[in-house]
Amino acid sequence: MIEIQNKKAKFDYEIIDTYEAGIVLTGTEIKSIRAGKAQLKDSYATIKKREVFLLNMHISQYKQGNIFNHNETRTRKLLLHKKEILKLRDKVEIGGFTLVPIKLYFKGNKAKILLGVAKGKKEYDKRETIKKRDTLLEMKKSLKRY
DSSP, X not given: OOEEEOHHHHHHEEEEEEEEEEEOOOHHHHHHHHTTOEEOTTOEEEEETXXXXXXXXXXXXXXXXXGGOOOTTOOEEEEOOHHHHHHHHHHHHTTOOEEEEEEEEEETTEEEEEEEEEEEOXXXXXXXXXXXXXXXXXXXXXXXXX
């Protein structure tokens, strides 16, 4: 099962809510994703005219795609219900939240993206996250010894 995650999103943002969205892809893009050649690191979503778009998601070109290959960082449309888009728009415009992709995965034959409504962390919050992670790692190591 192919699952591409955005590990930096959970470090840089505090995720409040998540939505599952479909994604509009071309043939060579879906083949590259099945090969695991995608990256969500610097991507984000925006809402324009009651439609949600994903920007800066990198999908490498398919080797056998020749002239039918795609642009690697093109803007891709996300598929959500109208009510969900309106809720997201309100949260982004009024609440000051950001739409961040958390992971890309397959559900059946369809590529889905988990979109998170997030608020940016401050520097001291990031340090606290690192401390928690380090203490958990030390606890696991000490339990492993005994």
